[in-house]
Amino acid sequence: MHRTHAATSRIRRRSGLALIAALTAASLLLAACSPSAPAKPAATGRPDQNATLTVGLVLEPTSLDIRHTAGAALEQVLVDNIYEGLVSRTQDDRIVDRLAKSHEVSADGLTYTFVLHDGIAFHDGAALTAADVVSSLQTAKDDATVQGHADLAGVASITAKDDKTVVVTLAAPSQNFLFSLTGHAGLIFQKGGPTDLQSAENGTGPFTLQKWNKGSSLTFARNDKYWGEKAGVKTIVFDYIPDFTAGVNAALDGTLDVLTAVDPNLAPQLDKGGRFALTTGRTTDKGTLAFNNTRAPLNDQRVREALRLAIDHKAIIAARGAGTTMYGPIPQLDPGYKDLSSTAPYDPEKAKTLLKSAGQENLTLTLTIPSFYGSTVPQLLTSDFKKVGVTLKVNSVEFPAWLDTVFTKHDYDLSFVLHVEPRDFGNFANPKYYFGYDNPQVQKLYTQSQTELDPKKSADLLSQAAEIVAKDAAADWLYEDQTITAVRPGVDGFPQDSINSRLDLHGVTVTK
Structure with a gap:
């Protein structure tokens, strides 16, 4: 569900982030960059089959057992590179x-x-x-x-x-x-295979696991016996740096060939003199402000709606320097997307009226947020809520604590994470998910959408369900994220869209 990177020169500071069961990087985007921009300036020479590609990522896995460990950090690097499906x-x-x-x-x-x-x-x-x-x-x-x-x-x-x-x-x-x-x-695994998947692998993909330096890096080697077209580089090193500034420093000092999740405010440092090309990518990443629908007073739709109306979504995007507004649970790349901006226009006065009708004029709530997301979103929410009489306390925690308290035990008022998985609307049709949202009509529409063979009709059913969820204010969606990736000249074919959930590097080459 999320990601960032920390290391100046060759020294790394680790934040001990654990794998998440549905979130990934606070990937950010430079609005001026075009989604169709080339991955790099035109390279000269020929691809180096013995090249090493070093990629800066954010969130490191705690285990390589993708069969039993949830989280975008694992799927991002292991699927299509190490393991494959039908x-x-x-x-x-x-x-x-x-x-x-x-x-x-x-x-x-x-x-x-x-x-x-x-x-x-x-x-x-x-x-x-x-x-x-x-x-x-x-x-x-x-x-x-x-x-x-x-x-x-x-x-x-x-x-x-x-x-x-x-x-x-x-x-x-x-x-x-x-x-x-x-x-x-x-994903396909060997029947009866003896491999300990927590620290080793036995996939069918174009790369094999060479080395895992826990707390630092993950190294893949080309599988020269791969059944399909061989990978374009000999070695890939995923260098984990959970800090935006440190990631930029590592790129500028030559440690990295590619830096993902570039902070838009730091992007100009990488764009100078043609040292890196910046690409912007589309994602299904949803900056989600979760409401605990089972806990008073958030079990009152009026309170939830008031909180949505109190948020200046455009100001959040302006402050971040990245993303687009998103007022419903389905992003633009997923089936069923619909513009639902009418469900949460910025309207502090109406928010105050709703809170008064709910008897919550002096409300205090706690926002539990993983510490790696920084302070921008909490500060803006605190300011917006204060204007309508809601006091917001911010509880910044390490990611393992968030997983235990919020995701597993559902012990929270509000929470914020970046949900990166595509087509995950089903979370709102699952009352046991940590949102605690339970609407039989939504569940019925979602079930119908999944059994409908016609893709267009299926998407229409999802759209209907999403509109109900938005009007119910089951959560708030602060933004739909985009990614900036910095790629040095000579690196060709590096993916730019959806890279927080899937990073297939089979076709990447490095020119001499």
């Missing part, structure tokens, strides 16, 4: 075949048939067969401790037609089934 997704969230060379869906939407590529092998040399696929998917379906378990709840059977063909049958049509397979639920 299908994957592009930067703009289109579904494409991966381990499967083809797939077919029956007319009734119940049967999915996948045919595997020839010659696929795990990193230990064992050939991948349909049995491995069946085992991986069946385990995810049956074992509640496996990430993606809920995504396979509607699967009726998983069978191997032969060594190269897998057939998955659903109990009911699912609009989101293929997309779910691009994430944790669809």
Whole structure:
């Protein structure tokens, strides 16, 4: 659910951030940069097949066990690089075949048939067969401790037609089934493999794990026996720096080839003299102000709506120097997006009226926020709420404490995190999620959207549900984020969209 980086020269300061179960980097964007800008100035020479690519990231994993550990930090670097699924997704969230060379869906939407590529092998040399696929998917379906378990709840059977063909049958049509397979639920592991996934791996991807220096870096090596096109660089080093300024310093002193999550206010330092090219990328990252819908007085819709109306969303974006306004739970890249700005116009006077009608004219609330998000958002919220008679206390905590207190125990009033996962509207159809939002009509519409085979009709159902959520003020969405990435000349093919949730580096090259 979030990310940043700290290290000046070669010295690193670590903040001990843990993996999150749905959030990622406070990635920021420079509005002047075009989303279609090239990843770098035109390079000369030829790609160096023995090159090392060093990438600055923010949030470091605490474990490499992607089967049992939630969080964008793991998915960002391991999926498509180390582990693969039958299908994957592009930067703009289109579904494409991966381990499967083809797939077919029956007319009734119940049967999915996948045919595997020839010659696929795990990193230990064992050939991948349909049995491995069946085992991986069946385990995810049956074992509640496996990430993606809920995504396979509607699967009726998983069978191997032969060594190269897998057939998955659903109990009911699912609009989101293929997309779910691009994430944790669809990753393929060796059947009965002995690998300790907490510190090692045995995937099928274009890179292998070379070394993990906990608290510092993660190093991948090219898999020269990869079944597909070989990776363009020999080595990738992910250098974890949880501080914006330190990340810029590391880039400027030559430590990094690429810096992600560049602070817009620091971006000009990297843009001078052609030392780096800055790209801006679209994301599904949602700066979410969560309301505890189960706790008084936030269980009163009038109070929640008042808080939304009290927030000057445009001022928040101006202060951050990045992002676009977002007034509903679905971002522009996801199905079902609709402009819901009418649900929360900036209106402090109406906010005060609503609070008065709810008997909450002198309200005090606590905002629990992971410390790595900084002070900009809390300060602006504190100021906005003060204008309508609400006192906001800010509780800045380390990320593991946020996970335990807010995400797991639901012990909070308000909270702020950046939810980065695409197509995660289902969180508002799940009363057990930490939002605590329970609306049967939303749940019904969401379920209908998932069983509707027509993508347009499915998106319309999601849009209807999202509008209800926004009008209910189930949460507030302070902004839809964008990312600035600094890429030095000579690095080609580095992704620029959706990189907080997926960073496929298979096609990146470094020119001599």
